[in-house]
Amino acid sequence: MQFDADAAIETAMGVFWRNGYGATTPQTLTSELQIGKGSLYNTFKSKHHLFVLSLARYSTWRMGFLADNFASPDPVRLQLREAVEVLTGYGDHDRGCLLVNATAELGSSDQSVTEVTEDLFAGIEDAFRVAIQRGQRNGELDPANDPGAAAGALLTTVVGTSLLLKSRTGQGRVLRTIDATINGL
Amino acid sequence: MQFDADAAIETAMGVFWRNGYGATTPQTLTSELQIGKGSLYNTFKSKHHLFVLSLARYSTWRMGFLADNFASPDPVRLQLREAVEVLTGYGDHDRGCLLVNATAELGSSDQSVTEVTEDLFAGIEDAFRVAIQRGQRNGELDPANDPGAAAGALLTTVVGTSLLLKSRTGQGRVLRTIDATINGL
DNA sequence: CGCGTTCTGTACCTGGGGGTCAACAAGTGC
DNA sequence: GCACTTGTTGACCCCCAGGTACAGAACGCG
Numbered sequence: 001m002q003f004d005a006d007a008a009i010e011t012a013m014g015v016f017w018r019n020g021y022g023a024t025t026p027q028t029l030t031s032e033l034q035i036g037k038g039s040l041y042n043t044f045k046s047k048h049h050l051f052v053l054s055l056a057r058y059s060t061w062r063m064g065f066l067a068d069n070f071a072s073p074d075p076v077r078l079q080l081r082e083a084v085e086v087l088t089g090y091g092d093h094d095r096g097c098l099l100v101n102a103t104a105e106l107g108s109s110d111q112s113v114t115e116v117t118e119d120l121f122a123g124i125e126d127a128f129r130v131a132i133q134r135g136q137r138n139g140e141l142d143p144a145n146d147p148g149a150a151a152g153a154l155l156t157t158v159v160g161t162s163l164l165l166k167s168r169t170g171q172g173r174v175l176r177t178i179d180a181t182i183n184g185l
Numbered sequence: 186m187q188f189d190a191d192a193a194i195e196t197a198m199g200v201f202w203r204n205g206y207g208a209t210t211p212q213t214l215t216s217e218l219q220i221g222k223g224s225l226y227n228t229f230k231s232k233h234h235l236f237v238l239s240l241a242r243y244s245t246w247r248m249g250f251l252a253d254n255f256a257s258p259d260p261v262r263l264q265l266r267e268a269v270e271v272l273t274g275y276g277d278h279d280r281g282c283l284l285v286n287a288t289a290e291l292g293s294s295d296q297s298v299t300e301v302t303e304d305l306f307a308g309i310e311d312a313f314r315v316a317i318q319r320g321q322r323n324g325e326l327d328p329a330n331d332p333g334a335a336a337g338a339l340l341t342t343v344v345g346t347s348l349l350l351k352s353r354t355g356q357g358r359v360l361r362t363i364d365a366t367i368n369g370l
Numbered sequence: 371c372g373c374g375t376t377c378t379g380t381a382c383c384t385g386g387g388g389g390t391c392a393a394c395a396a397g398t399g400c
Numbered sequence: 401g402c403a404c405t406t407g408t409t410g411a412c413c414c415c416c417a418g419g420t421a422c423a424g425a426a427c428g429c430g
Contacts, residue, residue, distance in 0.1 A: 002396075002397085002406095002407055002408070012396080020207075020290060022205075022207035022208065022290075023207065023386060025386080025388085026387070026388060026389080026428085027386085030220065035402090035408080035409090036388085036405085036408055036409040036410060036411075037189035037388095037389080037390090037409075037410070037411095038391080038408055038409050039324060039407075039408055039409075040389095041388090041389060041390075042407075042408080045406095046388080046389080047387095047388070047389090052319065060313070066266060083279055094294075095293075096289070096290070096291030096292075096293075100289065100348060101289050101290075103289075103340070103348055103352045104285065104286050104288075104289030104290060104348060105205060105207075105286075107279070107281075107289050107351035107352050108279030108280075108281075108351045109279075114352050118352055118353060120226070121349065121352065121353065141192065143294070149290050149362065149365050152358060152359070152361065152362045152366060153342070153362045153366060155345070155349075156342050156346055156349060157341055157342065157345060157358070157361050158342075158345070159344070159345035159349055160340070160341035160342060160343070160345030160346075161341055161345075161346050161349070163285060163288055163289060163292075163348060164341060164344055165286045165295045166288055166289070166292035167292050167299050167302045167303055167306065168303060168306065173337060174320035174337070174341070176334060177337045177338045177341050180334050180338060181338060182193075182364045183225075184365070184369075185364075188377090188378085209415080210416080210417060210418085211417065211418055211419080212416085212418095215379095220378080220379090221379040221380070222378095222379075222380075222418095222419080222420095223377085223378055223379055223380075223421090224377070224378055225419095226418090226419065227378085227421080228375075228377090229416085232417090232418070232419090237386055244385075261408095282424090362405080371402085371430100372429100372430095373428100373429090373430095374426095374427105374428090374429090375426100375427085375428080375429105376426085376427080377405100377424105377425085377426075377427090378423105378424085378425070378426085379405105379421105379425090380419080380421100380422095380423090380424100380425085381421090381422090381423100382419105382421080382422100382430105383418105383419085383421100384416085384417105384418095384419090384420100385416105385417090385418090385419075386415105386416095386418105387405090387414105387415090387417090387424105388413105388414095388415095388416105388417105388422090389412105389414090389415085390411105390412085390413080390414105390415085391410105391411095391412085391413100391419100392409105392410105392412105393407070393410100393411100393413095394407105394408080394409075394410105395406105395407080395409090396404080396405105396406085396407075397404105397405090397407090397408095398404080398405075398406090399402105399404085400401100400402090400403095
């Protein structure tokens with residue numbers, strides 16, 4: 001193996017993220033990954049398989065970010081706020097979240113995709129829940145709220161926001177929704 | 186014009202809804218719409234144009250539903266609950282919302298699509314806001330909440346839920362999130 | 371009923387998607 | 401340095417997506 005397969009997956013992730021699955025052609029991939037078609041298919045079996053690998057890579061990447069993020073000494077609300085902003089892809093806002101895009105495009109028809117997405121969604125929700133519980137013990141958050149329900153609501157908000165950012169002008173309004181949700185915790 | 190173009194658009198809407206844009210081929214369309222390719226392209230110009238027409242049709246259909254729904258004598262929370270359930274596509278849950286799917290697939294790269302989606306999203310939010318305001322005047326809802334912000338949050342929840350339903354097992358948990366959001370109003 | 375016009379159906383075309391393969395280059399053991 | 405094995409490449413292939421064009425059918429009109 002001469003070229004760096006790991007780096008290639010990472011690049012592929014970016015390509016799929018920008019273009020989506022269907023709109024990404026083998027040609028795009030070979031040109032962006034700087035490898036020949038043969039290597040592509042020898043190493044990654046198929047476009048679809050490379051896509052799944054990219055999703056998995058994205059997923060672990062995001063989970064790593066969450067772990068770091070919630071390990072910071074910041075107040076919980078700030079951590080949550082930061083996490084949500086990053087996850088929604090606020091800023092480079094016409095890419096959204098790769099997993100959200102993948103779900104919308106292939107979600108209900110491709111099991112190998114849903115397996116990855118479900119894991120990530122569950123992982124995010126879990127990280128939220130743990131953080132919220134910690135915040136409640138700290139006295140930073142209102143302990144009257146059910147942490148599981150709150151985490152679910154936050155996940156839903158993240159997903160919804162990530163999508164609305166792709167279509168909506170006036171991102172400020174969308175962000176206000178996030179703030180309101182977090183402040184209500 | 187021999188065949189019913191309007192009915193054809195409606196059928197096409199269903200096809201795009203199920204399959205997405207990219208995965209819908211001219212062949213699928215001719216076979217489902219029961220018309221020849223010539224009629225297809227003579228009448229609708231292109232697959233893309235037909236898609237936009239389908240989106241528009243979906244949009245007016247949904248807006249019509251909302252108008253009816255909020256005209257009912259039911260309590261506001263019930264109206265909202267019903268609206269959200271329908272909009273998210275709960276039940277036939279692996280289609281989600283056509284507009285959400287379209288946004289995820291083409292959102293940031295196709296202006297004629299974003300024009301339609303932004304309109305619908307704004308329309309939904311508006312309908313929510315009006316209903317919430319009415320509920321507040323009625324005393325059914327807590328007037329301390331900002332109706333605009335609440336409507337935005339509800340829209341975000343709808344979009345997020347519509348997407349999560351495509352990937353997530355255990356739809357019950359997702360629905361709980363909706364209930365919690367509405368009950369908090 | 372004949373003629374034109376519109377609508378329809380289908381054969382056809384082009385481009386590119388997704389993938390394979392045989393020749394070639396680049397490392398590896400001796 | 402030489403055979404051998406593994407990695408890489410780009411030409412090649414098939415098929416189908418997306419669309420066009422033309423021939424024929426259905427309707428309108430005198």
